[in-house]
Amino acid sequence: MEIKWITGRKRAVALVGVFFIVVAGVGMITLGGVAVDDPFTVSDRGTDPSTTSGNEGTADEEATPSDEENSSTPPPTTAESDPDPSDDQVEDRQGVNFVPGVRNFNISTEVFDESSPDVEDGFVTPGEHRLLRFDMIIYNVGDADAELGRPENRPDLFEYSESHGHPHLKGFNNYILLDESGERTGAVRKQTFCLRDLYQIRSTASNSSQFDCEYQGISAGWADEYDASLPGQYIVIDDLPDGEYTLQATTNAAGTVEETCESDNTVRVDLSINNDTVTTHTPQSHYERPSAC
Template structure:
């Protein structure tokens, strides 16, 4: 289910100021000034309006949930060259209908008649054909929409942050709303509660931006329509997960950062650039599985630095792999540098079903002499803020709980994704996740150490790599009934006997 996020109303600065920030960030990267040069015309030149295209994956699997479909159906508006910014307003006496305006670089454009502030009335038309009953009359529906209710960056050199409100809220008494999609980003047109009521089966789904909006936004006939094959299943088919493996080739985003414009070490960053600092907490929640064959545990890697750890992934052509890049921000939160840091992979296990970043941490069970006995199969992670570890540190984010979690794990159909671990926050994984345990059936009784190591291959740039390891001493033994058990000495004054806090994530 979509996670509730605190709604922060941003004071939107003039578009030219946003373009200037994007230009400075791109220049600092040595990257093409895509967001700036395309939208800031030279003296006497005609301004460039956004190029907008409706896109969809070839196939989408959705799950019936409480009478509707739990999916955003994969449809996105991709925006190039300039931001798409939409304002809707109404008079405070409530005696007239709201109006909606697209604020384009060439000037304001009035959109079709509205009924509600924040919703574009009858923005798209939906046509559904049942593949199992092609002779039946197609289902046709109009759908109102909030443009960019969720969004992701599709060009690595596009504006780093989305300046528009991150979600859409509606009130019958609202007086004004702003929504939008920055240049080089893609935004949804459906929320996860699509309100389509369909039986399990396969459908041809076509979505078309209605004529009045398409003409106002300069969309060609080809740019305003997209189609997919929709497979509807019940939750019981996959325990509520989104089964992405049935989806064929998905095209990548059009380009990634130029590797020659990146950085290789912390010394290459501009002086004074804030950086993350990954540290590992002692493993906790340690127990032997009921059948005695696995040592289960929970672990948390956290960010003690003065900057968030930000990793964006960009999908390869036709693969369930994304190339990953770490981004560096100045004190104002603007992108100033990046480096390539490996890959993200699609994790199809039932307790996961989302995108994972590799090379973030490793888990090992060490012998008493601290040589490796067993390595956990858990080697990839979906980064997110689950626990506030230290909010008193320099740069700690007080309000960062679940920041960017709306896109952090993501569905199979995504072509790009952002994963964030904010300063002062950690990411907990429990023993309930596939692969997170140690096989101990063939290990003798004795003393061992659970080792949690952040950034094991030093792939990520951080301020300190000497504090990445934690060791938790344990003793495996067999009781008089022949049952395998574990004794876990207390760490200082910390008493875990009150229970384990389970984060249902992975």
């Protein structure tokens, strides 16, 4: 093997070139094999969900025993680090990639009458209920739009919500509360949603939203969020004793939308419940940031 040494002026030029490459890389991350702005440093409150029309989530009734059996093996939790992907992984990751996030946990005791939206949609029965509420966020960190289109063209995927006034995607998210030994409690929720562009999470993404509840989807580099205050955005914990629990939240649970990566569709958060107080033990960076697929 022949080795050639760089000397004099050629060596200086080479060093300057290396320095330029290093400086140019500052402030970037590798996501999907491409250096981009970190989408999780962009403000995710660009649009206030509480003041934006159509920002609603609804739910099916509690999961049936068959549903629970089919998901008895929880999907992998979000990883704590983002190792650089290989060239093969980069090629495989072109497309839609949903990553969930949860936050803002609180416990409330609420009374529902027969005319309440939650009762009309079958979330709860009339009466007093103790609820574990939280925000659910769906990030599309892939490089392709998740386009579902007009709900009336896909009655197999959508159902109409009388209380909310528009169609919702069936069973898109699943929420399960596990006890300290990892066993399921009775607190389970199959959740339906209107998928739309709520706020931009990546500076290189399109600056204009293109999906709403009439033409549904989530654009690449955008996210949808379902605020804890919305009807159905909770798990009923009426008879749940105080103790240590884990919330497991899965998006695209039925595989409705084809993704290039499904191993980062579930997040888990360790919680302590004491009377009307809930405390999270899992660092927020571990359940909002996606793993590398």
